[in-house]
Amino acid sequence: MAVAGAAAQSLPSSLPAPWWRGRPGAAVLVVAGMLLSYFGWKHHWAWPAALEWNSFSPHLDRFQAWLSNNRNLPHPNIAFRIFNGFANFLDDLVSWLTRLFYYLKWSGTTALGTLVVLRFGGRKAALGTLAAFASFATLGLWDNSVQTFALMFAAVGMSLAVGMPLGVLAGRSATFNRAITPILDAMQIVPAFAYLMPVVILFSVGPGAAVVTTMIYAVPPAIRITALGIRGVAPNTVEAATALGATRWQVLSKVQLPLARRMLLLSVNQTILFALSMVVIAGLIGGTGLGDAVTNGLYTDPAFAIFAGAAIVIMAIALDRATEAMANRTDPAQRHLTAHKAHVLRAYTAACALVVVAAVVLGHVFGAGTVWSRWTAQDWLRTYVQRALDYIQNPGTFLFRNLTNPTGNFLVQHGIQPLRTFFIETPWPATFAGLVLIAFLLSGLRRAAIAAAMLFIVGLVGEWANAMDTFSQVLVATVLTVIVGLAIGVWAAESRTVSRVVRPVNDVLQTLPQLVYIIPFIYLMPVSGVPGVVASVLYASPVMIRLVQRGIEDVSPESVEAATSFGATRAQVLLKVKIPLARDAIMLGVNQAIIMVLAVVVIGGLVGSGALGYEVAQGLQRNAFGQGVIASIAILALGIALDRVTQGRGAAGARSES
């Protein structure tokens, strides 16, 4: 009943004291104090140099040089040779997979993919897979897609091989879980740009390094969701098994793992999607395929980058739906196999295998290409995409002159700029104290202490001004995300049609590389800062929308019925019952939205948001390793502070991932 209690607090009618006496009032007071100090002493109190640790960055640079010099000796020591061996193993794995697809020819690859899905996932999912292959062919990106698929296959396999056992451990041991959580946070928040160079020095370039980079990002969800699944198994079931004399191993293999099956499959599914979102980064260090088609396309041929982005989305959606369908269809709890049925299924499997072999043989007999290249619709599609791009790039259109350009300018002049100046120029003690006080009001003493420590770290590494700049943009993006997410999430929960439209749009926004969907906004809202904010909002909204929608749909029908029987209108039910009861889900949405917004900070740096993102990007591109790491530490500290603060009082400890 904690939910209902929390909800009651937010209902104005049930509050005995007026709002200005409560926490909101105190928060307003804090903000007023910050404003006062801004107008009184702006510019006067920059973060003091005495509190900066400036020698950290050169230390890091020297470390990188040392690493490179020792790594590239004619006979490197054993540690480096181990990294070499691992990289070679991954290189071989990826190239073996690629050669397998080449050997199967396009005909065999298509048959294999489609029939595996057909056999285990059913007709609908198989049709989707076939459509995905068809679109790779028509986009003229068969070769790139096959290479990316091989890379993803290896990366996901390795991520699961590492993540699932650790997840089981974390699920069974609370101590281990606590120890590993901050590491997982860091792996997900620290931008890949920061560790790309050390990865390259240790693992060299090529598919191996690309797999390692992808793993750093894709292992955390595998661990987290697996652990959640293991923990979710009812304790009395485990106790019953133990009472019956099961060993620890038996409990795990016969009780916990089978009962956590759905969660384990979800972790496979999420690992795939996380891995796919690293494709573009992997392309920078020799992970061939769709990723470098996107990066190189952006410079010389944006239409081509859009095609490659579309192929990534199609691959993600097809894999998502296929794994989901296979998880549902093969659920032992839902299918009851008789001997006869099993016999039929075996015959079915054999038939599928036979068709695959036939497709391969036919491919070889008729000299089908290793990749599909015979006919593509690329040139035909290009004329349309180019026409759309030309329209977007034309500043004389109605859209640009009257809608997007004024909107962008308004956002900069009345949102981003004033907020940025406010946070940068307010005396740092005022900002510091103000933010910590707000954290205290929102989340209590312990979390406020964490926020204070994190803010201090930001200053200590010398990134106070940049971090405040980034923070102001994160704030604008989060506010917009919450508005968009609440509106669309509520609407989707209330209307089936909207829900059906929103789901694929969400999928596209989460898997399309941000650099691709940001292209139009660079032209349509050409003021620095805005494309970055737009990118964050588009990337973070889907999570917010999903959580809000789920929260509202999960409100118990009894509460709704009760309200309706008292004569409440639909709007009243929504505002007074559903939204307050979904408060926890909504707050979780806000929390996740902030983390997602932070994840796009570096992309923002590449499209003009400046500050920390720019520092990180430059760190990799100009060989300033120290600078990149330090800016990443600031991003991480900011992320942890914001995460802990927005977890709120009610949801203490109940952190769920989605």
Add this chain to the structure above:
Amino acid sequence: MRGRKLAAVAGVLAVGAAAVLVVGSAGARSKASCGTVTLNEQAWAGSTANTYVAKAVLEGMGCKVKITQIAEIPVYQALANGKTDAVLEDWQHVDQYKQYISKQHTVVAGGPNGVVGHIGWYIPTYLMKAHPEFATWKGLKGKESLFKSPESGSQGMFLGGDPSYVQKDAQLIQALGLNFKFVSVGAEPAQVARWSQLYKQKKAVIFYWYTPQYLNTEYQLSEVKLPPRFKGCQDDAKSGGNVKQYKCAYDNTIIEKVFSKKFAGGGSPAYPVLKRFSWSNQDQEIVAKWIAGDHMNPDKAGKKWVAANKAKVNKWLGK
């Protein structure tokens, strides 16, 4: 049940694996004496032009050519390991030269590729015609507000270059005492989007730009002259220090080639050819325009240029 299903899956996989092994061992080795040469192509169009012209030449000699696309700094590790053989357009990565060429001896300098890069402050030519005083930086003084933008407030906006490029514009603005706000708009595609959008509206814009660049054939741009160079003048603000040491025009950049030590010392017939590879800014801009401006297939563009420039190519081939 489960065991049988697994067995079936394993069976399918085993057939596939066996098939691959057969093919792998039967796969014919390349007969060409020079084997496979790996060239690295970077994101910008000029680099694509070098790479594909070199590819066409090497393929004409019977080499197989593989192209990698690795970012500018990580590619040095690729050269050190011999995963990439050659980079044909390197914009003076002095730190890397020190570390990989002088210290580790894992990469060797390949000499200039003939293209001379030039960085500077550029404005649209229509603006230069309307304001002839903008020919030098002194003419900008007092007129900065002409370049106002939503994010620059009362100051003028100076559009900075791609964060990965050598630059010192924020320092230059300060040293010259100009009332510009340095605005970073991010990577090159974003920067191009920004200034080309203003160009199309015939508005005032000043930005970091360079030659050779194929877009220079599409847009009419003029350079603003910066103070002359003096001894000890720096171009890369990364080194920090007093802004005064940046108060000069950018130096011309000799574009270099760099090779992997393994490739240079491996006796490949492709090495001397790539070492002699050298062409002009105009050559590169033409090929870059075919590829990026006209969307010609890069392989086709490379072959087209090679066919039309037999004399230059023969020189590279040592004929």
